[in-house]
Amino acid sequence: xxxxxxxxxxxxxxxxxxxxxxxxxxxxxxxxxxxxxxxxxxxxxxxxxxxxxxxxxxxxxxxxxxxxxxxxxxxxxxxxxxxxxxxxxxxxxxxxxxxxxxxxxxxxxxxxxxxxxxxxxxxxxxxxxxxxxxxxxxxxxxxxxxxxxxxxxxxxxxxxxxxxxxxxxxxxxxxxxxxxxxxxxxxxxxxxxxxxxxxxxxxxxxxxxxxxxxxxxxxxxxxxxxxxxxxxxxxxxxxxxxxxxxxxxxxxxxxxxxxxxxxxxxxxxxxxxxxxxxxxxxxxxxxxxxxxxxxxxxxxxxxxxxxxxxxxxxxxxxxxxxxxxxxxxxxxxxxxxxxxxxxxxxxxxxxxxxxxxxxxxxxxxxxxxxxxxxxxxxxxxxxxxxxxxxxxxxxxxxxxxxxxxxxxxxxxxxxxxxxxxxxxxxxxxxxxxxxxxxxxxxxxxxxxxxxxxxxxxxxxxxxxxxxxxxxxxxxxxxxxxxxxxxxxxxxxxxxxxxxxxxxxxxxxxxxxxxxxxxxxxxxxxxxxxxxxxxxxxxxxxxxxxxxxxxxxxxxxxxxxxxxxxxxxxxxxxxxxxxxxxxx
Numbered sequence: 001x002x003x004x005x006x007x008x009x010x011x012x013x014x015x016x017x018x019x020x021x022x023x024x025x026x027x028x029x030x031x032x033x034x035x036x037x038x039x040x041x042x043x044x045x046x047x048x049x050x051x052x053x054x055x056x057x058x059x060x061x062x063x064x065x066x067x068x069x070x071x072x073x074x075x076x077x078x079x080x081x082x083x084x085x086x087x088x089x090x091x092x093x094x095x096x097x098x099x100x101x102x103x104x105x106x107x108x109x110x111x112x113x114x115x116x117x118x119x120x121x122x123x124x125x126x127x128x129x130x131x132x133x134x135x136x137x138x139x140x141x142x143x144x145x146x147x148x149x150x151x152x153x154x155x156x157x158x159x160x161x162x163x164x165x166x167x168x169x170x171x172x173x174x175x176x177x178x179x180x181x182x183x184x185x186x187x188x189x190x191x192x193x194x195x196x197x198x199x200x201x202x203x204x205x206x207x208x209x210x211x212x213x214x215x216x217x218x219x220x221x222x223x224x225x226x227x228x229x230x231x232x233x234x235x236x237x238x239x240x241x242x243x244x245x246x247x248x249x250x251x252x253x254x255x256x257x258x259x260x261x262x263x264x265x266x267x268x269x270x271x272x273x274x275x276x277x278x279x280x281x282x283x284x285x286x287x288x289x290x291x292x293x294x295x296x297x298x299x300x301x302x303x304x305x306x307x308x309x310x311x312x313x314x315x316x317x318x319x320x321x322x323x324x325x326x327x328x329x330x331x332x333x334x335x336x337x338x339x340x341x342x343x344x345x346x347x348x349x350x351x352x353x354x355x356x357x358x359x360x361x362x363x364x365x366x367x368x369x370x371x372x373x374x375x376x377x378x379x380x381x382x383x384x385x386x387x388x389x390x391x392x393x394x395x396x397x398x399x400x401x402x403x404x405x406x407x408x409x410x411x412x413x414x415x416x417x418x419x420x421x422x423x424x425x426x427x428x429x430x431x432x433x434x435x436x437x438x439x440x441x442x443x444x445x446x447x448x449x450x451x452x453x454x455x456x457x458x459x460x461x462x463x464x465x466x467x468x469x470x471x472x473x474x475x476x477x478x479x480x481x482x483x484x485x486x487x488x489x490x491x492x493x494x495x496x497x498x499x500x501x502x503x504x505x506x507x508x509x510x511x512x513x514x515x516x517x518x519x520x521x522x523x524x525x526x527x528x529x530x531x532x533x534x535x536x537x538x539x540x541x542x543x544x545x546x547x548x549x550x551x552x553x554x555x556x557x558x559x560x561x562x563x564x565x566x567x568x569x570x571x572x573x574x575x576x577x578x579x580x581x582x583x
């Protein structure tokens with residue numbers, strides 16, 4: 001048998017390996033690292049996209065040059081060669097095809113980013129501690145997966161990549177304009193600071209409006225499911241008008257923010273069009289004047305036609321850049337929220353890659369204790385203490401009932417025991433192992449949890465029991481149903497165990513039996529019962545208790561009761577007192 005020092009050293013080494021693996025996962029949790037991984041896996045798509053964008057920009061430069069030669073031939077009363085007309089039409093067709101291809105590639109790349117990002121966020125979701133879900137409303141979390149990821153898609157499809165392509169197009173056109181007319185090139189350079197200052201103003205105003213809209217959308221997404229979930233209480237207390245008014249307020253807040261954003265967008269486009277018209281007018285007036293100014297702006301008729309085409313091509317992408325800036329600013333709010341989500345602290349857990357370290361924890365064979373709360377202190381918000389210096393043990397095979405007033409912390413004890421939360425002080429051991437470090441894939445074989453009410457999932461009756469666990473076969477599902485006395489009721493359904501859950505019409509007592517079957521199907525060693533007969537009539541309660549008598553055989557049982565008299569002679573009772581309430 002190992003001595004005490006060897007056991008302690010093994011436990012310390014295992015803890016260090018667990019924390020090392022945890023820190024590696026945490027360092028990778030950022031939006032930048034996720035995007036880098038996506039881009040590394042999409043090198044060929046990025047290369048092809050850049051190639052098509054380059055071809056689009058190049059082919060867009062040639063049609064005005066060909067048009068210049070055609071117009072000059074007409075003004076010189078020369079016959080236009082057929083190949084020149086065909087070249088002009090061909091370049092326009094090729095330019096249109098490449099631009100369509102550019103849009104397709106940008107869209108496909110954005111879709112890949114969106115899919116990969118949502119996958120990473122889903123993987124992150126299961127690594128978050130329970131405290132995150134209690135501190136953040138479901139609608140807020142849903143908004144990050146739906147709205148915020150959608151704006152990240154816009155960041156690529158209608159933002160960064162499109163703006164890069166438009167910027168390259170503007171630069172290449174400016175080079176040609178300088179070559180054709182130095183004066184016009186200087187004019188465009190002079191108005192660039194004006195356009196830049198105006199763009200920055202619109203950026204700031206748009207970002208502020210988008211941030212307000214993001215917050216309002218999150219409130220709306222949370223308000224709707226909250227109202228539906230509590231609709232019975234709302235109707236009972238006649239609070240429908242209040243909930244409607246709150247919903248209207250959130251919608252109005254979102255609409256006002258979107259109106260501001262749309263206002264800036266609607267103003268920006270006319271300003272750009274007006275400036276482009278003024279530049280063309282100045283160029284034509286200066287070119288028609290005599291002396292040195294005419295030489296500075298002097299151009300042929302064909303060149304004038306080409307330059308007018310180029311000027312419109314300059315301001316067209318500039319106008320698009322203004323819209324793309326709005327998309328980028330809108331995405332910035334979503335990017336910040338997603339990055340905050342990915343950087344949320346993760347719960348201490350072990351996965352398959354470090355499960356071997358868990359095995360190094362040595363079970364204390366000197367005691368028969370199965371569960372040990374050793375000077376445990378806990379608070380959800382660091383202000384209101386829920387548990388303080390809690391000490392108790394549960395022997396293997398023992399049945400223990402936790403009793404106490406509402407809010408005393410009985411359900412919190414279950415959450416701590418299953419590793420959903422970590423204690424602020426002390427430690428919780430299950431067979432000598434820290435409860436928070438038990439691998440997730442082992443927890444169902446260790447704990448069976450029966451709640452006050454049954455939570456149905458989308459699937460068949462069999463899947464309500466197995467919860468889609470591939471290690472649980474049909475024989476185990478039926479054995480669990482027989483154990484709780486529900487097999488005959490299930491077989492009376494249209495498709496038996498394969499009946500879709502939404503088509504069953506079980507009573508509350510039958511649903512509670514289904515919950516017990518779900519808890520025991522994996523043959524757990526410890527059964528946790530959370531006030532499961534509180535809302536049942538006496539006959540149904542007796543049926544549930546009979547099923548529990550069969551389900552608890554050979555297991556360690558820890559149950560919760562609000563009433564002091566609800567325990568049998570074979571059960572030990574532990575009274576839980578909330579130190580912050582003094583009860």
